[in-house]
Amino acid sequence: xxxxxxxxxxxxxxxxxxxxxxxxxxxxxxxxxxxxxxxxxxxxxxxxxxxxxxxxxxxxxxxxxxxxxxxxxxxxxxxxxxxxxxxxxxxxxxxxxxxxxxxxxxxxxxxxxxxxxxxxxxxxxxxxxx
Numbered sequence: 001x002x003x004x005x006x007x008x009x010x011x012x013x014x015x016x017x018x019x020x021x022x023x024x025x026x027x028x029x030x031x032x033x034x035x036x037x038x039x040x041x042x043x044x045x046x047x048x049x050x051x052x053x054x055x056x057x058x059x060x061x062x063x064x065x066x067x068x069x070x071x072x073x074x075x076x077x078x079x080x081x082x083x084x085x086x087x088x089x090x091x092x093x094x095x096x097x098x099x100x101x102x103x104x105x106x107x108x109x110x111x112x113x114x115x116x117x118x119x120x121x122x123x124x125x126x127x128x129x130x
Contacts, residue, residue, distance in 0.1 A: 003027070003029055003030045004028060004029050004050045004124060005029070005030050005031075005032070005050050005051075006023060006029050006030070006031045006050070006053060006120070007031075007032050007033075007034060007044055007047055007049035007052045007053070008033045008034070008053045009037060009043075009054045009063075009066060010058070010084065011035050011036070011037065012035075012055065013033075013035050019053065019111070019116075022113055032047045032049070037058045037061040037062070037063075037065070038061055040054075040066045041070065041073065044073075044076050044079070045073070045075060045076065049079055051082065051120060051123055052079055052080070053082050053084055053116075054066055054067060054084065055083075055084050056085035056106075057087065063085070067081050067083075078127065080105075080123040080124070080127055081104055082105045082106075082119055082120065082123060083104045084106075085106055085107070085108065088108045090108045090110070090112065092108065093106075093115075097111075097114075097115030097119075098115055098118075098119045105119050105123060107119060
């Protein structure tokens, strides 16, 4: 089976580790974690992820800043980014648990894992088609 590489960029290490374990338990993904937003670009270059889960609120650089750097990088500009954030609520996202804003899917915290998996699948398919 061909696993997909996912990079999680989140300063909340317990959440990132939980996501990593749950994603890897599916057998579909290889996951790396970067919990310092200032190192996200270098880590992404080293890992070559096929998708990035990016926390929006982090100290120093927020997810918007990191996303901008990633999309300016010719090597990483094609990699889809899913924002994970407490700025939106699960009541705002409805049953899907996801909204599309400012060119990104945004997943509400606390994360509903099944909704996240669906969003990852949709994002990876959109890249495969492009």
